[in-house]
Amino acid sequence: MTVTEDRPARREIGNARKRKEDQRLITGRTKWTDNIQLTGMLHLAMVRSPFAHAKITHIDTSEAKAATNVVTVITGADVAEEQGGLPTAWAITTDQKTPVHPSIAVDRVAFAGEIVAVVVARSAAEARDAAELVDVDYEELPAVLDLKEAATDSALTHPDLGTNKSAFWQFDSANAGTGSAVDEAIAEARESGVVIEREYRQQRLIPAFMEPRSFVADPTGEQLTLWSSTQIPHIVRFFLAVVLGIPESKIRVIAPDVGGGFGGKLQFTPEEIITVLAARRTGKPCKYTETRSESLMSGHHGRDQWQKLTLAAKSDGTVTGLKVDLMADLGAYAGVVGGGVPILGAFMFNAIYKFPAYQFNCTNYYTNKTWVDAYRGAGRPEATFAIERMMTELADELGVDQLEIREKNWIKHEEFPFTSVCGLEYDSGNYEEATAKAKEMFGYDELLAEQRRRRESKDPVQLGIGVSTFTEMCGLAPSRVLGSLNYGAGGWEHAAVRMLPTGKVEVVTGVSPHGQGHETAWSQIIADRLGVPFEDVEVLHGDTQISHKGMDTYGSRSLVVGGEAVVKAADKVIEKARPIAAHLLEASVDDLEFKEGRFGVKGTDKGMGIAEVALASFTAHNLPDGVEPGLDSDATFDPSTFSFPHGTHLCAVEIDTETGGVKMRKYVAVDDVGNIVNPLIVAGQVHGGLVQGIAQALWEEAVYDDAGTLVSASFVDYLVPTAADTISFDTDHTTSPATSNSLGTKGVGEAGAIASTPAVVNAVVDALRPFGVKDVRMPCTPERIWKAIHDRGAGGDEPTENAAMPHFDEADVADRTDGASA
Amino acid sequence: MTRISLKVDGASCSDDVEPRMLLVHYLRERLGKTGTVIGCDTSNCGACTVHLDGKSVKSCNVLAVQADGHEVTTIEGLAQDGELHPVQKAFHDCHALQCGFCTPGMIMQSVDLLNENANPSEEEIRLGLEGNLCRCTGYHNIVKAVQAAASEGAGASA
Ligand code: FES
Ligand code: FES
Numbered sequence: 001m002t003v004t005e006d007r008p009a010r011r012e013i014g015n016a017r018k019r020k021e022d023q024r025l026i027t028g029r030t031k032w033t034d035n036i037q038l039t040g041m042l043h044l045a046m047v048r049s050p051f052a053h054a055k056i057t058h059i060d061t062s063e064a065k066a067a068t069n070v071v072t073v074i075t076g077a078d079v080a081e082e083q084g085g086l087p088t089a090w091a092i093t094t095d096q097k098t099p100v101h102p103s104i105a106v107d108r109v110a111f112a113g114e115i116v117a118v119v120v121a122r123s124a125a126e127a128r129d130a131a132e133l134v135d136v137d138y139e140e141l142p143a144v145l146d147l148k149e150a151a152t153d154s155a156l157t158h159p160d161l162g163t164n165k166s167a168f169w170q171f172d173s174a175n176a177g178t179g180s181a182v183d184e185a186i187a188e189a190r191e192s193g194v195v196i197e198r199e200y201r202q203q204r205l206i207p208a209f210m211e212p213r214s215f216v217a218d219p220t221g222e223q224l225t226l227w228s229s230t231q232i233p234h235i236v237r238f239f240l241a242v243v244l245g246i247p248e249s250k251i252r253v254i255a256p257d258v259g260g261g262f263g264g265k266l267q268f269t270p271e272e273i274i275t276v277l278a279a280r281r282t283g284k285p286c287k288y289t290e291t292r293s294e295s296l297m298s299g300h301h302g303r304d305q306w307q308k309l310t311l312a313a314k315s316d317g318t319v320t321g322l323k324v325d326l327m328a329d330l331g332a333y334a335g336v337v338g339g340g341v342p343i344l345g346a347f348m349f350n351a352i353y354k355f356p357a358y359q360f361n362c363t364n365y366y367t368n369k370t371w372v373d374a375y376r377g378a379g380r381p382e383a384t385f386a387i388e389r390m391m392t393e394l395a396d397e398l399g400v401d402q403l404e405i406r407e408k409n410w411i412k413h414e415e416f417p418f419t420s421v422c423g424l425e426y427d428s429g430n431y432e433e434a435t436a437k438a439k440e441m442f443g444y445d446e447l448l449a450e451q452r453r454r455r456e457s458k459d460p461v462q463l464g465i466g467v468s469t470f471t472e473m474c475g476l477a478p479s480r481v482l483g484s485l486n487y488g489a490g491g492w493e494h495a496a497v498r499m500l501p502t503g504k505v506e507v508v509t510g511v512s513p514h515g516q517g518h519e520t521a522w523s524q525i526i527a528d529r530l531g532v533p534f535e536d537v538e539v540l541h542g543d544t545q546i547s548h549k550g551m552d553t554y555g556s557r558s559l560v561v562g563g564e565a566v567v568k569a570a571d572k573v574i575e576k577a578r579p580i581a582a583h584l585l586e587a588s589v590d591d592l593e594f595k596e597g598r599f600g601v602k603g604t605d606k607g608m609g610i611a612e613v614a615l616a617s618f619t620a621h622n623l624p625d626g627v628e629p630g631l632d633s634d635a636t637f638d639p640s641t642f643s644f645p646h647g648t649h650l651c652a653v654e655i656d657t658e659t660g661g662v663k664m665r666k667y668v669a670v671d672d673v674g675n676i677v678n679p680l681i682v683a684g685q686v687h688g689g690l691v692q693g694i695a696q697a698l699w700e701e702a703v704y705d706d707a708g709t710l711v712s713a714s715f716v717d718y719l720v721p722t723a724a725d726t727i728s729f730d731t732d733h734t735t736s737p738a739t740s741n742s743l744g745t746k747g748v749g750e751a752g753a754i755a756s757t758p759a760v761v762n763a764v765v766d767a768l769r770p771f772g773v774k775d776v777r778m779p780c781t782p783e784r785i786w787k788a789i790h791d792r793g794a795g796g797d798e799p800t801e802n803a804a805m806p807h808f809d810e811a812d813v814a815d816r817t818d819g820a821s822a
Numbered sequence: 823m824t825r826i827s828l829k830v831d832g833a834s835c836s837d838d839v840e841p842r843m844l845l846v847h848y849l850r851e852r853l854g855k856t857g858t859v860i861g862c863d864t865s866n867c868g869a870c871t872v873h874l875d876g877k878s879v880k881s882c883n884v885l886a887v888q889a890d891g892h893e894v895t896t897i898e899g900l901a902q903d904g905e906l907h908p909v910q911k912a913f914h915d916c917h918a919l920q921c922g923f924c925t926p927g928m929i930m931q932s933v934d935l936l937n938e939n940a941n942p943s944e945e946e947i948r949l950g951l952e953g954n955l956c957r958c959t960g961y962h963n964i965v966k967a968v969q970a971a972a973s974e975g976a977g978a979s980a
Contacts, residue, residue: 022914025922026906026929028857028897035856125840210861210869210923210957259859259923260957292862515921515958680917684959688920691960715866715955723951723961728944752960 012524012534013743016680019520020539024257031256033214033229034289041216042071044278044288045127046271047117047134048298049109052145052368052708053157054138056107059117067130069122071282076106076116079277084243086268086333089235089488090340092364096167099158099366101333103270103277109138110157110332111368112709113297115270120278120286143368143708147306147329150365157332157366166330166339166364171346171422173358178423182312182359185321189312193320196311196393201777202382204304204329204702206296206712207375208720209514211259213299214289215272217279223252223545224279228272231261232552233512235336235489237544239268240276255542258514262692263374264299265514266554268336293713301702302375304329305342305382309349311390312357317398319409321357324349324386328364328372335373339364340487344379344476344555347422351387352431352471352646353409358421368708374554376692376753380472388468388758389765389775396769402467402762403435403444410469417739424473426644428736429672431469438648438670441730447652447666455770463665464653464767468759471646474747475740476555479638492638493557494549495565497526497573499631501618503611505530505537507569510550511562512542516749517681518558522566524677525743529570530610531597549636556645556747559677564741565637572633577613580631583624584608584616643738643746647671651759655767660786662698662764668730669755674738674746682748686731689752695721696753697760699779719779826890830855831899839886845879846870848886849896857898857926861955868954871927872896878934880953897926900933908976909933909967918967920958928954932968933976940977942968 024030061073076083086101105116117134121127142155150157150164157164173179189195216227224246230236233255241248258265271288279286290298305328312321328342337344346360377384395405411418413430420426439445444465451463477491494510507522523537540546551557574594581599582589585606592599600607613631616622620629652665669686676682699719703711712718737744757778764780765773773788823838830853837852849855849872860882861869870881873895881894900907909932912918919925928951935942935950942950947968948961956964971977 018914019917021922022919025919025925026897026910026913027901028855028926030857030922032856032859032923034860035850037851037854208957210867210921210955211859212861258921260921262957292864292867517920684917684920684963687960687962688958689960692957714864715862716864720955720957722953722955723948723965726948726961728962728965729960 012527013677015524015678017520017524017534017678018680019517020523021517021519032211032259033216033227033256036216036227036287038216038218038285041285041287042120042122042278042282043124043127044275044286045119045124045131046115046294047119047131047136048294049105049112049114049116049138051109051138051140052112052143053141054109055141056105056109056116056136057139058137060135061117063135064119064130064133067126067133069126070130071120071122073134074104074118074120074278074281076102076104079104080106082244083273083277086270087239087243088334088338089336090338091486092169092339092343093167094486096339097161097163097165098334099161103273111370113370115274118274118278120282124289145367145369145704145708147304147327147365147367150329150367151327157368164365164367166334166366168363169343171360173421176423179355179421180357182321182323182357185357186310186312186323189320193315194313194394194397196390196397198309198390198393198775200307200309200386200389202303202305202307202385203778204372205302205375205696205700206702206718207262207264207299207302208296208718209260209262209264212290212292212295213265213269213271214287215275216285216287217275218285219279219283220285223250224276225252225254226272226276227254227256229258229265230255231258231265231512231514231554233542233544234510234550234552236268236272240272243273244276253544255512261514262376263302263378263554266336266374267300292715296713296718297710298370300335300371300373301331302372303382304372307382307386309386309390311394313394317394317400317405317408319353319355322349322355324360326362328362329367329369330364331367331369331371333371335371337374337378341374341378342382343485345383347424348380348383348473349387350421351384352411352469354411355421369704370710376689377750378555380750381693381754381757384468384470384472384754385758388470389761392467392762393774406469407435425641427641427739429471429644429646430734430736431646434646434670434672434734435469435648437732437734438650438668441670441732442650442666442668444650460656460658462655462657462767462770464655464763464765466651466653466759466761466763466766468649468755468762470649470755471644472750472754473642474556474645474750475560475639475643476557477642478640489551490638491551491561492636493551493562493565494634494636495562495569496632496634497569499573499614501615503536503614505532507537507539507566508547509539509541509562509566510547510552511558512550512552513558514553516553516558517678521559521677521681522563525563525566526570529567530573532610556749559745560643560741560747561637561639563743563745565635567742568635568637569633572635573631576631576633577610579624579627580617581608581613584622639740641740643674643740645671645673645746645748645751647751647755649755649759651763653760653763653767655764655785657789660782660789662780662782662785664727666730667727669752670732670734671748671751672734672736673748673751675735675744676733677743677745683731685748686752687729689750690729690756691721691726693753693756694760697757697778697780699725701779824887826887828889828891829893831896841885841887843886844882845884845886845889846881849881855896855898858896859923859926861923866955868931869924869927871930871954873930873934878931897929900929907933908974909936909971912967912971912974912976916963916967916970918959918963924954924956928956928964932971935968936972936977941972
């Protein structure tokens with residue numbers, strides 16, 4: 001009896017399979033960390049600094065300790081010896097300055113929101129009440145709140161470091177031997193060509209995952225268990241061991257269902273250490289779940305850069321050089337990726353264009369604000385924004401079409417594989433095809449004609465058309481490359497395939513999904529590879545006792561790296577099964593072929609399904625001599641190179657020049673992410689990414705006041721877009737398979753967020769060209785747009801305060817509702 | 823402490839609660855109805871949306887004592903006799919969820935929206951869901967799911 005023989009041949013890869021993980025999520029049977037209740041569990045509440053920079057002169061915990069059902073109160077001084085410091089995995093240079101980062105501040109706080117004491121009580125409400133009773137005396141210190149001011153060292157974020165500068169990092173194509181000297185190209189262009197010089201601001205953003213972070217530590221039993229709403233259970237386990245000096249083998253980290261991350265949960269946090277410390281001290285399970293305001297204030301932020309760009313071109317529009325000078329704000333401390341985030345963009349400013357000369361300079365600074373780390377795209381959205389804005393500015397300068405200038409400079413499809421000016425080999429792509437498809441879906445020429453009409457008639461509502469022909473590097477990352485960049489770990493991924501005697505298959509993966517649908521996609525891959533039913537595959541992840549090694553989920557790496565590990569493990573299962581099948585079929589190994597889940601003897605109708613071989617291997621009654629029972633296999637895949645998804649995004653906005661209001665009219669995204677395992681999931685990733693990128697362009701900004709308090713510390717002020725703010729999108733694909741993995745996939749998690757921001761800002765600026773506007777700083781609020789129109793030249797320069805509009809102000813809702821009607 | 827008696831997902835319950843206890847905390851901590859989640863502290867995100875006597879409310883914005891004598895339906899009580907509600911099914915069919923954290927609230931709000939307006943336009947759907955934040959889906963497929971549920975007659979049935 002076999003299940004395989006009578007199953008019709010079916011390819012799962014490429015199917016729009018509905019997700020396996022949905023059932024529990026739509027019925028409320030999800031296991032979020034905050035749902036966990038253990039016997040005797042205690043609850044934590046944090047006392048956080050209201051000051052951006054201050055000395056802690058005295059902490060009085062006596063009243064809090066005496067409060068009802070409070071078990072203990074922990075201060076930094078109490079744990080100074082055992083808490084260690086939070087690590088960064090990526091010192092970008094060997095002389096990077098990195099401040100010590102205690103989980104609970106001991107004698108000084110460096111941002112508003114830093115933890116100064118922890119209350120442990122029998123209920124969360126009692127802990128929070130008692131936290132109000134902790135009396136902390138501060139002596140305020142001068143705070144560094146502005147990135148450009150930080151560079152002057154007029155005040156110091158960490159007086160001990162003697163400077164706010166963390167590190168300087170450069171890539172120069174002439175030095176690297178991958179291109180020519182950029183200063184020469186710029187000098188030449190100043191003589192006889194075109195030079196475009198701009199400064200752009202990447203505002204500070206907040207990842208704003210919907211599930212607030214939650215941690216449960218259980219000290220009972222032989223292993224200490226930490227449940228964490230994290231993207232990186234394996235990395236958290238490693239760091240917990242290193243920081244607290246616990247043997248790694250005594251720690252189990254579990255990421256149960258995790259409600260979104262977007263890089264925001266790619267962090268090893270003070271709260272994780274504190275929950276473990278509290279559990280160790282009390283001997284009881286402890287839980288900490290942050291409030292939304294705590295999340296926005298103390299979970300790491302994203303972006304926050306100034307970008308100075310100089311683009312050199314010949315007068316015919318051929319680009320000859322690009323020079324990038326970045327200032328990046330790390331906030332108060334260097335996080336796990338920390339200073340490396342801008343470096344992830346270092347090789348992407350040149351994008352899809354054939355720049356012969358390129359230089360990238362980046363200086364990272366500390367400020368007395370929330371730490372900054374990875375947020376969807378991490379480094380690559382910043383690069384893409386800059387270059388895509390610059391190419392449009394070049395087109396404007398030369399008076400040619402935005403797409404035409406790009407086409408003149410991009411890598412032609414017949415030129416792949418192409419080695420970029422950064423020395424990266426782009427394996428595949430077809431920018432012409434993606435652009436042609438996008439133009440057609442968009443109605444590019446018709447919209448241009450409409451724009452002309454509106455300009456000529458001086459219509460108060462102007463139409464802007466924005467373009468972004470982006471690429472990104474995904475599949476983080478080849479371990480050797482990471483090593484050369486001084487990153488603290490490798491970039492491989494692990495998988496195991498276990499063949500159960502009942503014919504079911506367990507796939508263990510080292511990646512750690514939190515909404516991406518890996519359970520479904522991995523099942524599709526295994527179903528095809530092993531020829532077993534999709535339904536028979538169970539995907540296990542996110543528990544270091546089950547998935548004992550892995551590098552987790554971020555950087556659009558899961559499918560490209562982790563998926564390939566799954567393929568390799570499956571192939572090993574087949575190779576293990578082959579001699580057993582040959583033995584049982586009384587055939588020679590060479591005469592067997594494996595197809596659609598079945599070993600067949602060539603030229604006969606004899607054969608057996610892989611589930612039968614699994615059962616035979618399990619009973620082990622009749623195995624060939626010297627063959628071990630069991631088909632289970634492990635594999636680790638370390639990519640030899642990155643993958644390079646690309647696409648053409650086109651955006652049309654209408655701008656009411658009398659109010660500055662923006663209404664998105666149409667958005668087309670044609671992405672080439674290589675072969676697609678599940679089109680439904682890919683479309684979802686694109687939609688979500690688009691809205692995050694559009695939100696950067698139009699709405700979101702983390703705003704601080706002069707005292708260093710985060711003003712946008714709730715969803716009233718931090719404008720995560722609503723359904724009423726957004727429109728439906730037109731998405732499609734072209735397919736140039738990646739050559740760096742056998743599935744031909746390139747990664748899609750970040751594409752939408754990377755591509756959309758410049759498309760939208762290019763559209764906004766395009767609408768305002770008749771008014772002489774060359775830039776509007778993000779987020780392009782109605783106020784900024786209005787000012788740009790009515791106060792020429794003001795578009796890029798006004799301060800960021802007052803940028804955030806109240807989200808649920810009625811007048812505002814009405815205004816933005818207009819903006820949403822398509 | 824105040825004694826409250828109410829029906830939750832069809833079952834009668836009676837408890838002594840602190841007057842300040844929020845309905846969402848009562849549901850999660852006392853009844854173990856952890857399908858309903860908390861996403862914010864300013865009543866903006868809608869993750870906690872449940873039905874109170876058949877109308878959607880943000881359960882972080884209602885005190886447990888206010889639910890005394892009333893009937894609460896959470897995401898866990900939406901499916902009937904093992905059959906998913908058409909809106910639940912539509913969310914699955916249209917891939918209207920990724921991490922799923924907003925999903926219980928989003929589904930409860932969508933059911934309410936369709937009860938009020940069995941045949942909403944895209945704009946009406948978008949406005950009707952404005953109080954529910956989702957960070958993953960970009961809303962595109964959520965709108966599609968509500969449209970799909972509407973065409974299945976979800977509004978009329980519930
Ligand atoms: S938790 Fe109720 S609205 Fe956010
Ligand atoms: S699915 Fe993740 S927040 Fe909506």
